[in-house]
Amino acid sequence: MIDRYRWWELVLIYAGIAVFLIFLLAPFVEAFMVSLRPLTQVFRAPYRFFTEGMSFKAYGDMWTSVPMLWRYMLNSFLIASGATILALICIVPAAYSFARFSYRGRDALLGVFLVVNMVGAAVLIIPLYRIMQSFGLLNSYGAMIVPGAAFATPAGIFLMRSYFLRIPRELEEAALMDGASRLYTLRRVILPVATPGIVVVAIATFIAAYAQQFLFALTFNSRDAYNPLPMGLYQFFGHERVLWNELMAASLVGVAPVLLVYAFMQKHIVAGLTSGAVKE
Amino acid sequence: MTRRFDAFPYLLLLPAALLTLAIVAWPVVETFRLSFTNASIRATEDYIGFQNYERLFSGSFMAIIWRTLLWVALSVCLKLAMGLFGAVLLNAAVPGRALFRVLVMPPWIVPIAIGVFMWSWMYNGQFGMISGLLQRWGFLAGPFEFLGYRNSAFLATVVTDVWIGTPLVTLYLLAAMQTVPRELHEAAWVDGASRFHRFRRVTLPLIAPSLATMALLSAIWTFNSFEIIWILTEGGPRGATTTMIIDTYKTAISRFQYGAGAARSATLLVLLMVLTGIYLLLLNRMARRARRLEEASA
Numbered sequence: 001m002i003d004r005y006r007w008w009e010l011v012l013i014y015a016g017i018a019v020f021l022i023f024l025l026a027p028f029v030e031a032f033m034v035s036l037r038p039l040t041q042v043f044r045a046p047y048r049f050f051t052e053g054m055s056f057k058a059y060g061d062m063w064t065s066v067p068m069l070w071r072y073m074l075n076s077f078l079i080a081s082g083a084t085i086l087a088l089i090c091i092v093p094a095a096y097s098f099a100r101f102s103y104r105g106r107d108a109l110l111g112v113f114l115v116v117n118m119v120g121a122a123v124l125i126i127p128l129y130r131i132m133q134s135f136g137l138l139n140s141y142g143a144m145i146v147p148g149a150a151f152a153t154p155a156g157i158f159l160m161r162s163y164f165l166r167i168p169r170e171l172e173e174a175a176l177m178d179g180a181s182r183l184y185t186l187r188r189v190i191l192p193v194a195t196p197g198i199v200v201v202a203i204a205t206f207i208a209a210y211a212q213q214f215l216f217a218l219t220f221n222s223r224d225a226y227n228p229l230p231m232g233l234y235q236f237f238g239h240e241r242v243l244w245n246e247l248m249a250a251s252l253v254g255v256a257p258v259l260l261v262y263a264f265m266q267k268h269i270v271a272g273l274t275s276g277a278v279k280e
Numbered sequence: 281m282t283r284r285f286d287a288f289p290y291l292l293l294l295p296a297a298l299l300t301l302a303i304v305a306w307p308v309v310e311t312f313r314l315s316f317t318n319a320s321i322r323a324t325e326d327y328i329g330f331q332n333y334e335r336l337f338s339g340s341f342m343a344i345i346w347r348t349l350l351w352v353a354l355s356v357c358l359k360l361a362m363g364l365f366g367a368v369l370l371n372a373a374v375p376g377r378a379l380f381r382v383l384v385m386p387p388w389i390v391p392i393a394i395g396v397f398m399w400s401w402m403y404n405g406q407f408g409m410i411s412g413l414l415q416r417w418g419f420l421a422g423p424f425e426f427l428g429y430r431n432s433a434f435l436a437t438v439v440t441d442v443w444i445g446t447p448l449v450t451l452y453l454l455a456a457m458q459t460v461p462r463e464l465h466e467a468a469w470v471d472g473a474s475r476f477h478r479f480r481r482v483t484l485p486l487i488a489p490s491l492a493t494m495a496l497l498s499a500i501w502t503f504n505s506f507e508i509i510w511i512l513t514e515g516g517p518r519g520a521t522t523t524m525i526i527d528t529y530k531t532a533i534s535r536f537q538y539g540a541g542a543a544r545s546a547t548l549l550v551l552l553m554v555l556t557g558i559y560l561l562l563l564n565r566m567a568r569r570a571r572r573l574e575e576a577s578a
Contacts, residue, residue, distance in 0.1 A: 005374070009475070016369045017380055020362070024387055024446065027398035030409045034401060045423065047412020076391075090296035097292035109293065111560070116304050118556045120504025122525050123549060126314060126532045126542050127307035150303035153296055182288055207389060214393035214507050219533055230393030234511065237400075244401055251397055255390040262389050266382050 028252075035059070035249035042244050059253070062246040068224060069250055072232030076213060076254065079141060079228050083148035083209035084202055090153050091201060092194075095160030096186060100172075117154040121147055121215055132220050143220035144228065148209045155208070156201050163197030164190075200268040207258050229254040311549060314542035321536040332543035340519075341527070341544070348523040351438060352502045358442045359498055360491065363449030368479065370450065371457045381454070388447040396511040399440045403427050403512070427513055430520035437509050437521050441502065449494055456490035457483060489566050496559040503552060524548045 005013065033049065034042055035058050041051040063069055098110050121128065128147060137143040171193065175185040191198070217231035224232070233250055236242060315332055319325035370381055387395055405411050405425030414420040426436045460483055468478045506525050509515060515522035515530065522530075524544060532541025 005372070010374065013369055013372050013374055016365070020366045020369060021380065021383055023362070024384060024443065026409070027395065027402055027443070028386060030402060031398045043407055045406055045412070046415065047407065047409060086299070090299050093292035093294075094296035097289040101286075101289035103286065103289050106289070109297075113296075113300070115556055115560075116300055118500045118552055118559075119304060119308065119549070120501070120506070120525075122504060122506035122529065123545050123552070124304065124307040124311060125529060126538050126545060127310035128303070129533065130310075130538070131302070131307070146299075147303050150299045153299060157296060211389070211391045213391065214511075218510075230391050230397075233397065234393065237397075237511075247397065248401070251394045255394055258389055258391075259386060262385065263382070266385065 031248040031252060035245050035252060037245055039243065039245055058243075058245040058249040062243075062250045062253075065243055065246050066232070066236065066250060068227075068232060071225060072227055072229040073254060075141075075226060075232075076210060076228040076230075077257075079144045079148065079213055080206050080210040082141065082145035083152060084206045086145060086149035087152045087156055087205050087209070088198070088202055090149070091156035091160050091205075092191075092198060093186075094153075095157045096164055096190065098157065099161045099164035100169075113154040113157050121151050121212070125215070125219055129219060137220070139221050139223045139226065141226060144213060144216040144226075147216055148212065151212070152205045152208045156205050159204065160194075160197060160201045163194055163201075167193055200265070203261060203265060203268070207262070210258055308549060311542050311545045314539055315546040317539045317542075319538040319542070321538075325539070328539070332540050335540070336543050336547070341547075344519075344522055344524055344527050345547070348503070348525075351434070351521075351523055352499055355438045355441045355445070355502050355505075356495060356498045358438065359445040359449050359502075360495055362442060362446045363453050363494070364491070366446065366450035367453035367457055370454055381451075384450055385447045387443050388445075392444060392507045393511060395444060396440060396508050399436075399443070400427070400512055403436050428517060430517055433513050433517055433520050437512055440508050440512065441505055444508070445498060445502070449498060452494050453487065453490060456487040460486045489562075489569075493559070493562060493566070496555060496562065500552060500555050500559070503548065503555075 033054075036054040036056065037051050038053045038055070038057070041053060044051070066072075094113075098106065132138050132143045137146070167190065172185045172189055175189045176182070180188070213228040214230045214234070217226075217228050218234075221227060221231070224235075227235075229250075233247060233254075236247060314325075316327055316329060317325045318328050318331075366384065370377055370384070402408050402410050403426040405423045405428065408426075410426065411420060411424050414424070415422065424432070426432045464482050464486075465478055468482050473481065504525065505523075506529065509521050509523060509526050510529070513521045515526040525548065528541050528544040528548065531537050531544060
């Protein structure tokens with residue numbers, strides 16, 4: 001009964017939700033509509049939502065207007081995957097250490113990772129640029145993968161740690177009693193049980209790494225063949241005449257994979273993405 | 281009980297520690313060091329004391345700091361307002377709310393740069409949706425280039441930042457609201473409290489700590505925001521959207537004045553440290569309060 005709404009309350013709630021979602025989704029809807037319009041209708045005033053000649057033509061033409069498009073998409077995927085793998089190598093053992101052992105300085109070190117999460121890459125861009133330069137990493141995938149992994153690691157550690165905390169201790173105690181080494185226990189007993197958690201952390205890290213490639217590509221990479229999708233498309237902004245319909249089509253195709261993954265795993269991913277904000 | 285030193289847990293931390301040390305911790309130190317040098321694209325660099333800072337604060341940088349504070353404050357307030365608005369609505373027990381919650385996230389999920397591409401078309405004065413609809417509804421007499429004027433460009437970059445930040449704030453506040461014990465609502469309801477009254481007297485006080493944490497975190501992240509302004513305006517028109525981070529980037533990366541740029545970053549880092557300090561104090565206090573409540577109920 002406490003949850004029973006009067007009719008005008010329902011109307012207000014749905015109207016509010018509609019306004020809220022229109023704000024959040026309008027750019028996607030408009031991008032999709034633009035991608036369907038022929039260029040003559042894109043550059044046409046007054047504005048109309050539905051225009052003549054709408055088709056999926058831009059989704060075919062974009063591959064010839066942006067000849068490297070497939071390469072940009074592949075690069076985005078490669079960079080995000082590389083960052084995810086490197087981040088996992090750091091996240092999983094560290095999270096296990098924080099969750100299972102008590103040792104001097106543990107809480108302080110955990111606090112350090114919390115603080116590290118507060119510094120964005122753009123603030124540190126000068127030393128980062130010089131590091132990449134001195135290691136000869138400029139204009140390479142490494143320059144985009146390594147910082148991507150580093151800035152995704154702290155949030156991943158916090159999320160992974162909360163998974164490890166939920167695994168009963170008896171499991172590894174039994175293995176250790178049987179004389180298994182601790183590394184063996186971690187590999188053969190803990191990791192298999194923690195796999196669902198690792199998958200969630202991996203997906204959350206992948207989405208984060210996929211979302212934040214622009215700055216690193218803009219600063220560390222000038223070789224077009226290595227550009228991720230956002231940077232590849234960004235170059236077309238300066239041109240005389242921006243092919244907005246194809247640009248929007250390419251953007252939507254580029255974000256479709258992460259949106260699909262999100263749609264299927266949204267419950268877990270939301271927990272993963274908000275973990276950076278949640279304390280333990 | 282004394283135990284001998286056990287290296288195993290430390291070894292497990294090694295990969296994460298090395299990566300964080302190399303890519304985050306050392307660059308923080310290096311930023312402060314560089315800020316006292318005249319480092320540039322030339323091979324040599326000399327220590328020049330506080331000259332970078334003196335030049336910085338006698339120039340236009342104070343104006344940039346104030347602009348940044350205004351930009352961040354406006355953006356964070358709007359994100360919290362939108363987030364609270366959305367969380368209250370999505371917390372209502374109405375059919376379809378599971379779907380609505382899913383639909384909130386896309387702005388946060390998609391690559392920031394690509395979301396901003398979409399907005400840069402939305403802001404197009406001639407053919408964009410916003411200008412078009414405002415003209416049709418009679419709010420604008422003719423085409424209006426949102427990114428072409430100082431005030432409107434400032435607001436437009438804020439709105440896009442709010443768009444990207446709102447989903448996370450919404451879901452975080454929604455999660456906080458769902459921890460409010462139902463009995464409290466029921467007790468208030470039995471006493472005849474209206475829905476609005478229950479929100480103000482029950483929900484709001486109980487989620488206040490979460491609201492404060494989110495405000496701080498959001499402020500910290502908003503200070504770090506770079507892509508939105510860079511893609512939409514590159515700090516223009518005539519510096520109207522040049523925040524500290526944009527100014528740093530232009531000085532250091534576009535003009536190769538690493539030392540002068542590092543002084544800008546260092547100032548921003550000090551600001552971030554202060555905010556992070558407040559955030560940690562707040563977390564500490566919340567943890568202590570939670571422990572006290574637990575002890576009291578036990």
